[in-house]
Amino acid sequence: DAGVIQSPRHEVTEMGQEVTLRCKPISGHNSLFWYRQTMMRGLELLIYFNNNVPIDDSGMPEDRFSAKMPNASFSTLKIQPSEPRDSAVYFCASSLRGSGNSPLHFGNGTRLTVT
Amino acid sequence: QQPVQSPQAVILREGEDAVINCSSSKALYSVHWYRQKHGEAPVFLMILLKGGEQKGHEKISASFNEKKQQSSLYLTASQLSYSGTYFCGTEPGNTPLVFGKGTRLSVIA
Numbered sequence: 753d754a755g756v757i758q759s760p761r762h763e764v765t766e767m768g769q770e771v772t773l774r775c776k777p778i779s780g781h782n783s784l785f786w787y788r789q790t791m792m793r794g795l796e797l798l799i800y801f802n803n804n805v806p807i808d809d810s811g812m813p814e815d816r817f818s819a820k821m822p823n824a825s826f827s828t829l830k831i832q833p834s835e836p837r838d839s840a841v842y843f844c845a846s847s848l849r850g851s852g853n854s855p856l857h858f859g860n861g862t863r864l865t866v867t
Numbered sequence: 868q869q870p871v872q873s874p875q876a877v878i879l880r881e882g883e884d885a886v887i888n889c890s891s892s893k894a895l896y897s898v899h900w901y902r903q904k905h906g907e908a909p910v911f912l913m914i915l916l917k918g919g920e921q922k923g924h925e926k927i928s929a930s931f932n933e934k935k936q937q938s939s940l941y942l943t944a945s946q947l948s949y950s951g952t953y954f955c956g957t958e959p960g961n962t963p964l965v966f967g968k969g970t971r972l973s974v975i976a
Contacts, residue, residue, distance in 0.1 A: 785963055794869070794968040795909070795954065808963065843908060853897055853916060856956075856964065858908035 754778075758844050758859035766867055770832040773862045775844030776825055785856065786819055786829050787843045795843070801827065834866045868892050870957045872967035879945045879974050887940040887970045889955030898931050898938040899956040899964055902949075909954060912940075945974045 757776040765771055777784050786798040799809040801821045809819070816835070821827040831838055841861045847854040870891040879885055889898065897916050901909040915931035915938060926943040938957075942949055952971050956964035 787966075795966040797963050797965065800963045853914060855899065855911040855914060856901075856909075857911070860908050 756844055756846050756857050756859035758842075758862050760862055761860060762863045762865075764865045764867065765834055767835055768833040769866075770830065771834045771838075771864060771866075773829040773842050773844075773864070775827045775829070775859060777827070777844070777846030778857055779825065781846035781848055781857070782824070783847045783849060783854070784821060784827050785845045785847075786827070787845060787858075789841045789843060789861070798829070798842075831864075834864075836866045839864055839866050868959075869965055870955055870967040872953075872955055872970050874970060875968070876971040877973070879942075879972065881947060881974060881976055882944050885942045885945060885972065887942075887953050887955075887972070889938045889940070889957070889967055891936045891957045891959075893936065893957075893959040895931075895933060895936055895957050896960045897958045898929075899958075900929055900938075900940050901954045901956065901966075902951045903954065903969070904951040912953075942972070945972075947974050947976065950974045 759774045782803050784801040787795050789795050797811045799819045800807050804821045819829045841863050843858050843861045845856040845858045847856050870889050873888045899914050900912040903909040917933050929940045931938045950973050952969040954966045954969045956966045
């Protein structure tokens with residue numbers, strides 16, 4: 753089992769540029785989550801998919817953020833245009849079920865720096 | 868609503884014990900515990916479901932008091948490898964986990 757795979761591991765970009773983060777969940781998992789981690793706010797849920805359908809995107813901070821899950825094995829998180837305050841570590845996680853009795857399996861994260 | 872963890876940080880010598888607490892203002896269906904080492908992803912430790920159960924993972928165990936909406940993580944005879952940030956994640960009912968801000972645990976020789 754390869755685990756949750758995220759790419760890129762590091763991304764440095766200039767303010768105003770578009771950033772796309774990618775995630776491949778564990779095969780067979782039907783729930784996918786995007787979290788953002790900062791020192792000030794900790795781990796924040798951005799959006800949650802169940803069976804490829806976005807269920808809750810109330811954590812997406814602004815319209816500059818968008819996420820898609822075109823199939824069960826791939827998801828993207830896009831920021832356009834990026835701003836320095838978007839700098840953070842972005843984690844993708846998957847679970848067998850969306851309910852609380854399934855553990856989350858996290859990818860290694862993408863460290864985003866916007867200058 | 869983000870659960871509140873305490874303490875924010877703790878330093879232990881090898882062999883000492885520690886307790887990390889997690890409390891929520893909402894009724895909970897389950898509580899998860901994760902550990903994150905510096906520069907790595909959070910790793911699942913255990914889940915506790917309604918029913919006041921306790922679970923164990925090596926010398927790490929946890930309890931869940933659903934009436935008090937609290938969970939505690941117990942680390943016994945700590946080892947250097949226990950160092951990291953511990954997060955509780957709470958689930959009020961069939962919704963995604965909301966994580967606390969974490970407790971930074973440092974174990975020194």
